[in-house]
Amino acid sequence: MASFLNINTDNGHIHALKSFDYETIKKFQFHVSAADSGTPSLSSNVTVNVFILDQNDNAPVILSPVNANGSAEAIEEIPRNVNAGHLVSKVRAYDADIGYNGWLLFSFQEVSDHTLFALDRYTGQIRTLRAFTETDDSRHKLVILVKDNGNVSLSATATVIINVVEPKEAFAASDVKTVIKDDEENSVTFYLIITLGSVSTLFLISIIVLIVMQCSKSTDFSSKYLQDPNYDGTLCHSIQYRSGDKRYMLVGPRMSIGSTIVPGSNGNTLVVPDRRRTASCEM
Template sequence: MEERARRARREDRWLCVRITVLLFVWRGSLAQIRYSVPEELNEGAVVGNIAKDLGIDLSILKERGFRIVSGSTEPLFQVNQNDGILYVNRKIDREEMCERSSTCLVNVKAVLERPLEVHHIGVEVVDVNDHPPRFPDTERRLEIAESALPGARFQLQAARDPDAGVNSVQFQVVAKDSGTPSLSSNVTVNVFILDQNDNAPVILSPVSANGSAEGVEEIPRNVNAGHSVTKVRAYDADIGYNAWLSFSLQYATDSSLFGLERYSGHIRTLRSFTETDEAEHKLVIVVKDNGNVSLSATATVIINAVEPKEAFAASDTKSAVQTEEEDYVTFYLIITLGSVSALFLLSIIGLIVMQCSKPPDNSSKYSRDSNYANTSGSGTLCHSIQYRSGDKRYMLVGPRMSIGSAIVPGSNGNTLVVPDHRRRISGEVRN
């Protein structure tokens, strides 16, 4: 019983203490005051005189330990125990403290001891237009499809690297507040026109006479694996990734015989032909672009396997070689005949030149005509005899004379005297 009585007395005492504290708090709450200060005040700026506003005697401030209590290790405000003035302890930044709140109120407590008094003080921080509007990034990239209609709206998203190509538009966005003075900021927006996959691939080859994407190719049956048959060519009017084309084989008469390169469109044989393979093969090629919604076009290639023409090719080659050899023989014959004719002509010309340039005969000046006459009175000789001498030596040229003939000088030349009787006479030639 005694133990219960002791516990009851202790609880009563604690209850009295709590009531006393609540009374002090209630009394302090009645004395609550409120101040209003602008942000960005420097350290030491005066907020207000707490002692004067609360009606506290300045002489007891130190004695009762007058102070400011806040939950921060670095309080924004402090009080001077000599005059009871509340001042700024560090610079106040409203945006840092209250962010986007419409009201920024800082609560502090002014405490007096012996007896305990707590006074609640509220300090409202008024926003000051000290920060211009800022964008997260100085540049933003806005991508708009080329099919966008006039009046379409687009939200500015996260910034990206700008593009300065022909499909970009650049403009400035200015944001201005309504403060006094008004502050503003701007951002450069680069709008890049994204290509839309609105163009299907166009087949360039093969193309038939009527404009359809069809073609016929012929290859010999004796080709080996890897033989190039033909190449499908296509074009896409889009740009970038949308213009990347890929080729695939949609249908083939024999898929084991022909293959198609995915990105080049080259058709090649995968193996050699056999006797059981058909002579005609049909291939249907699909050309697709790389758009999100892929567009495609088809081309048809007919491949005919024909018999090899090696014998005809060999015959044609032999005939061509023979014709070429005959042409060479004719050419050489013409050159030979021409050379012989030229040499003959040059020889004739040389002979003519030699005859024309031959010097005159020096012995002609010693030539002298001689007339011979019969001195016996029977008449002259039946013929004349001429002689020449180039070295002043005389030689008788003529028919054989009879014994007793003589040569005597005449008026116009030398005269040969022949007596009637046959005897030898000596002839003397005078010059």
């Protein structure tokens, strides 16, 4: 709190360097030490607790109605054939003060016809008191005063202009607003459908690619181990034998006991030259 406080070292007076805001800080404490000039020096200290009192230092702020220029003013159109109790508009306000000072009350500061409109002092709702007649004006100006409950009350005002129109005109204006809103909703829906369709298409393409890759792997695996149509299911067996200067290797299915090998047949027979004899002759 050194930036908020200053103490006089001679007399111990403590002064505030800045103003305190109850909505920001409600209490704080600090320590003060006092020492004499004796030898040895003796000292003592004390803890000081500071409590901030609430003051009505914030005025109400109008949240709605607010126009494009930022001023608290709005124009409302209502059909002439509305009944008593019809909600015309609502004034919304906010006060930064806490507690009792932040309570708000609404009242008419200016109204063109007290018999037509009523204002709820706690909610800020504006409603009709009766139905409109042919003799009533088509334009009404309402100035709403918003006050807080501080000892020195602070306030703000909002202006509501009410145009009373024939039902057809009111319906036309309502249709225009509805069409604009529908167009915005349709645009959002259109982009959402495109996004979902793109995601679904990518997902389907990924599934198809995975299926094709899996099928191709299965085909390659089967082709590697495809059996000979004439294969009878027995394991292959090779038999070697010699005839003269040539050595023969017979490759075929495993032969059962009692099978006969025909040396003169060349089927499934691989002729292997006798390298050992050739080498011995060359030497």
